[in-house]
Amino acid sequence: MDSQYPSQSLERAVRELAKLPGVGRKTALRYALFLLRMPEEEVASFSAALEKLKTETRYCRVCHNISDTEVCPVCGDVRRDRSTVCVVESVRDVMAIENTQQYRGLYHVLGGVISPIDGVGPQDLSIAHLVERVKGGEIKEVILALSSTMEGDTTNFYIYRKLEGTGVRVSVIARGISVGDELEYTDEITLGRSLLNRTEFLGI
Amino acid sequence: MDSQYPSQSLERAVRELAKLPGVGRKTALRYALFLLRMPEEEVASFSAALEKLKTETRYCRVCHNISDTEVCPVCGDVRRDRSTVCVVESVRDVMAIENTQQYRGLYHVLGGVISPIDGVGPQDLSIAHLVERVKGGEIKEVILALSSTMEGDTTNFYIYRKLEGTGVRVSVIARGISVGDELEYTDEITLGRSLLNRTEFLGI
Numbered sequence: 516m517d518s519q520y521p522s523q524s525l526e527r528a529v530r531e532l533a534k535l536p537g538v539g540r541k542t543a544l545r546y547a548l549f550l551l552r553m554p555e556e557e558v559a560s561f562s563a564a565l566e567k568l569k570t571e572t573r574y575c576r577v578c579h580n581i582s583d584t585e586v587c588p589v590c591g592d593v594r595r596d597r598s599t600v601c602v603v604e605s606v607r608d609v610m611a612i613e614n615t616q617q618y619r620g621l622y623h624v625l626g627g628v629i630s631p632i633d634g635v636g637p638q639d640l641s642i643a644h645l646v647e648r649v650k651g652g653e654i655k656e657v658i659l660a661l662s663s664t665m666e667g668d669t670t671n672f673y674i675y676r677k678l679e680g681t682g683v684r685v686s687v688i689a690r691g692i693s694v695g696d697e698l699e700y701t702d703e704i705t706l707g708r709s710l711l712n713r714t715e716f717l718g719i
Numbered sequence: 720m721d722s723q724y725p726s727q728s729l730e731r732a733v734r735e736l737a738k739l740p741g742v743g744r745k746t747a748l749r750y751a752l753f754l755l756r757m758p759e760e761e762v763a764s765f766s767a768a769l770e771k772l773k774t775e776t777r778y779c780r781v782c783h784n785i786s787d788t789e790v791c792p793v794c795g796d797v798r799r800d801r802s803t804v805c806v807v808e809s810v811r812d813v814m815a816i817e818n819t820q821q822y823r824g825l826y827h828v829l830g831g832v833i834s835p836i837d838g839v840g841p842q843d844l845s846i847a848h849l850v851e852r853v854k855g856g857e858i859k860e861v862i863l864a865l866s867s868t869m870e871g872d873t874t875n876f877y878i879y880r881k882l883e884g885t886g887v888r889v890s891v892i893a894r895g896i897s898v899g900d901e902l903e904y905t906d907e908i909t910l911g912r913s914l915l916n917r918t919e920f921l922g923i
Contacts, residue, residue, distance in 0.1 A: 549739060565736075581726045582725055
């Protein structure tokens, strides 16, 4: 049963907050009552930050990463290796890879993966633009770093086919057991893959 | 380790969203990226709703419930029993009791309970105003409906002492085993209270 809200502004705020992913009306009400207890200028800065988020951020012209400027900080960094491009699903994946501090190349954000069930086809993703970038000639290797799901694999294969004949090296990130995982609890497919893709042991 | 955000507006939005109760930077980022994918006018209406929440709502002059007007819909409803006042901790409790549809009296929202550990004393709550309301003469019964905690009990007792001599009836909501609960799993204190406070069996 829906709650009776004593105020229309409260009801409206709850309705808006409940649009957030994973937030129901109960959590939304908790958020709204929390905001109500905040000082007025803090609430103003809160809502301004959310509005500016949409009006002030744009997508990088080169790699579709989120950026304040036309070209994102990664693409604009002259010290980065411009011959390697890592293909990821979303901006969050860029951040995750940046946090490893193991990658010095550029990115290409697809905006999702091919998923017929969700109505996402290749034309909804920035694949054509990726092919165009590769044809620009500067890129030597494309690293596919998509989710290890059916949709991710389909998208990997689609991109691979699209890049055939461009002479670029196409690689895919390693699948295997997670660091810290016990063998016993690893699923068979992952374990099988990690055996197939074994690498030279180089000591500790 | 903190993530490297590719955009300052994104970082600011994440910092603001992470202020919400129970929301960390990961969830805040999820919310922010969700808002980024929303159409611009929806984000505008989202942030406007949050801003209006603070500027347009006020607290009811009579009972401290949230309201769009000076007197809340409950206090303004002439069909409600003005001789009974139910004392609750927060606006959420008002909504919970309203949802039972079992109560036709008025409310008094304290704004918390006495809790020396959190630095909340009687002067931080609307207890003085409650005593004033009772002294107005119209009220015959005050129902204490606070949490069944040490702090709630302390507050109950404090209010009871403050209302002594006003001639008003002070009652407290029943404590006992929850409907649907099994006796075996009920804690001893609750079970003991439910035995002490047993009521006449009136058939099913």
